[in-house]
C-alpha cells in the first residue's frame with residue numbers, strides 16, 4: 001500500500017483547530033490537581049477506619065470497656081464549633097490574599113492557626129481526662145486511633161500554616177501565585193470535613 | 207495556529223545531565239532513568255524471589271520435609287510471595303510505565319519529577335528492610351503474604367522488632383511509594399498530554415496505566431489502614447484483630463482484600479496494555495475495537511472494587527453475600543472477555559512476525575485464557591469452597607502472575623529494549639528464553655490444578671505420597687523456569703554492551719515513542735508533538751503528528 005502523506009495545509013490547520021487542545025504545562029495547576037487526587041486517596045484511609053468503627057460498634061458485644069459510661073460531648077462540641085469556624089476564617093484569609101491585602105491575610109491566617117492550636121489543646125485536655133486507654137478493647141483502640149490520626153492531620157495543617165505565614169513575610173513571595181496557601185487551605189477544609197464525620201460517629205452516635 | 211501557544215523547549219535548563227551508566231546510581235529526576243532504575247531493581251528482587259521459589263520446589267520434590275525445616279519453609283513461601291508481588295510485579299510495571307507514559311503522550315517528563323525519584327528510592331529501602339528480617343532472631347515473617355491475624359500476631363521470640371514487624375513496615379513504605387506514583391501518573395496523564403492527544407488518541411497502554419493507578423489511589427489506602435491497625439496490635443497490644451482480646455480477625459481480611467483483589471488488576475491491566483501495543487505492530491493491523499479496549503480498562507478498574515469478598519467465601523461469609531460477590535466477580539469477565547476478543551481479532555488474518563516480543567505476548571495471552579477459565583471456576587462458590595487453600599488456587603494465580611504478567615513483562619522488555627538502549631537484542635537467545643519459559647510455566651503450574659482438585663493443601667512443607675507424581679513434574683518445570691532466566695540475563699547484558707545498533711523504529715511501529723531517537727534524548731522531544739490522528743493507524747495513511755520531522759519512520763511500509 002502506498003502512503004498518502006500529502007495532506008494539504010488547510011486540512012491540517014482545520015484538524016488542529018477543531019480537535020481540542022488538552023495541554024498544559026502550568027505547574028501550579030498540575031500541583032493543585034495532584035494534591036486533590038492525593039486528598040481523595042487520603043480520604044479512603046479515613047473511610048476505612050470509619051467503616052471499621054461502624055463494624056465494631058454494631059457487632060462487638062462488650063463495646064464499652066468496663067467502668068466506662070460513654071464520652072463527654074460538651075467540650076468536644078465546643079471544639080467542633082471552633083474547628084468548623086476556622087474553615088471560614090481561612091477562606092477569608094485566602095480571599096484577602098487574592099485582593100493583595102497582605103496584613104488582612106496574615107491576621108486572618110494567624111487566627112486560623114490559633115483556632116487550630118486551640119483544637120489540639122482541647123483534644124489533649126480531653127485525652128488526659130479519659131479513664132480508658134488505647135488497649136481498652138476495640139473501643140479504646142478505635143477512639144484513640146481515630147482522634148489521634150485526625151489530630152495528626154490538624155497538627156500537620158497548623159505546621160503548614162506556619163510555613164505559609166513565614167513565607168508571606170518575605171516581600172513579593174505571593175505576588176505571582178500562591179499554590180502553597182491554596183493547598184494548605186484545601187487541606188484545612190478536608191481535615192474539617194473529616195472531623196465532622198468523626199464527631200457524628202463517635203460522640204453523637206453513642 | 208495552536209502550535210504557537212506551546213512553550214518553547216526549555217532545553218537550556220540542564221536539570222537532566224546526560225545519561226551515563228553512573229546516572230543510574232544517582233537521584234535522577236529523568237523519567238527514563240527512573241524507569242530503568244525501577245526495572246533493574248525489581249528484576250534483581252525477581253531473582254531473589256526466584257531463588258526462594260527454587261527452594262520451595264526443592265522441598266516439595268519429595269513428600270517429606272527434608273530440605274529445609276518447617277519454619278524456614280514458612281519464611282520461604284512468605285518471602286517468595288511478598289517479594290514477587292511487592293518487589294517484582296508492582297515496581298517493574300511502574301518502571302515500565304515511567305519509561306513509556308511521558309514518551310507515549312508527548313510530554314517531556316512526569317508531572318512531578320522529584321516526587322517520582324523519591325517514590326523510586328523507597329523501593330530499595332523497603333526491599334532492604336524486608337531482607338533485613340533474615341538476620342533477626344526468629345527470622346522473617348512466616349504468616350504468608352496475606353498476614354492474616356491471628357497467625358500474624360504470634361510472636362514466639364517476644365521481641366517487638368520481629369520479622370512480621372519489619373514486614374508491615376516494608377509494606378507500609380511500599381504503599382506510600384505507590385500512592386506517590388499514583389498521584390504522579392494520574393496528574394501526568396490528565397494534565398501533560400501533548401496538544402491533540404485527546405483521551406481517545408492515547409495508546410491503550412496509557413489507558414491501562416491510568417486505570418491501574420486509579421485503583422492504587424483508591425484501594426491501597428484501605429490496606430494501609432488495615433496494616434496500621436495490625437501494626438498497633440502487634441506493637442502496643444491493641445485489640446483490633448485479636449480475637450483473644452475481643453477483636454475481629456475477619457475485618458482484617460476485608461481491609462486486605464478490598465485492596466488486594468483490585469491489586470490483581472493493578473498488575474494485569476498494564477500487561478493487557480502491553481498486549482494491545484504489541485499485537486498490532488507484529489500483525490500490521492490496527493487494534494481491533496480500540497475505544498472499547500481502552501474504556502474496558504476503566505470498567506475493570508471500577509468493577510474490581512466490588513468483588514473482594516470472593517477471597518472470603520470460606521471465611522464464614524453469609525450465604526447472601528457470597529451470591530452477591532459471586533455474581534459481581536463473574537461480571538469482571540465481561541470487559542476482560544472483550545479485550546481477549548479484540549486481541550484475537552487483531553491478530554486474525556494479520557501478517558504475523560513471530561519475533562520474541564510477539565511470542566511472549568502470544569504465550570502470555572494463551573496462559574491468560576487458561577487462567578481466566580480457572581478464575582471463573584474459582585468465582586463460583588461451591589467450587590471455591592472445595593479447592594480453597596489448595597494447589598488449585600496456587601496454579602491459577604501463577605498462570606496469572608507468571609504466565610501472563612511476568613511473560614508480558616518480558617514481551618515488553620524485548621519490544622522496547624531497542625528504544626531504551628539503542629541496541630538490538632539477540633533474537634536466538636530471546637526465542638530460547640521464550641520456549642524455556644513457556645514449557646517451564648506449563649510443566650510447573652499445570653500439575654498444580656489436579657493436585658489441588660485431589661486436595662493437596664498449599665503452604666505445606668510435606669505431603670501425602672499419593673501427591674508425589676505431579677509434584678515431581680511441577681518441580682522439574684520449576685527448575686526449568688529458573689534456568690530460563692539465564693538466557694535472558696545473558697541477552698540483556700550482552701546486547702546492551704555490544705549489541706547491534708538499533709534504528710529509531712526497528713519494528714516499524716506507530717507511536718510517539720518511535721518518533722524519537724533510540725535511546726531518546728534527555729528532553730524526549732525537541733518540539734512537543736501535535737497529534738492529529740488515532741493510534742494504531744496500521745494500513746492507514748494518516749500521519750500521527752503535524753509537526754515532527756521523523757514522520758517517515760512510522761509510515762506503514764506494508
Ligand code: HEM
Nearest residue numbers: 259283284287290295350351607608664665666684687688
Ligand atoms: C519459577 C517460578 C515460580 C515457582 C516455582 C513458584 C512456586 C510457588 C509455590 C510452590 C508456591 C506455594 C507455596 C505454598 O503455598 O506453600 C508459591 C506461592 C506464591 N507465588 Fe510463586 N512461584 C514462581 C513464580 C512466581 C511469580 C513470578 C510470582 C508473582 C509475580 C509468584 C507469586 C506467588 C505468590 C503471591 C504466592 C503466595 C505466597 C503465599 O502463599 O503467601 N510466584 N509459588
Ligand SMILES: [Cu+2]
Nearest residue numbers: 467514516517
Ligand atoms: Cu480476587
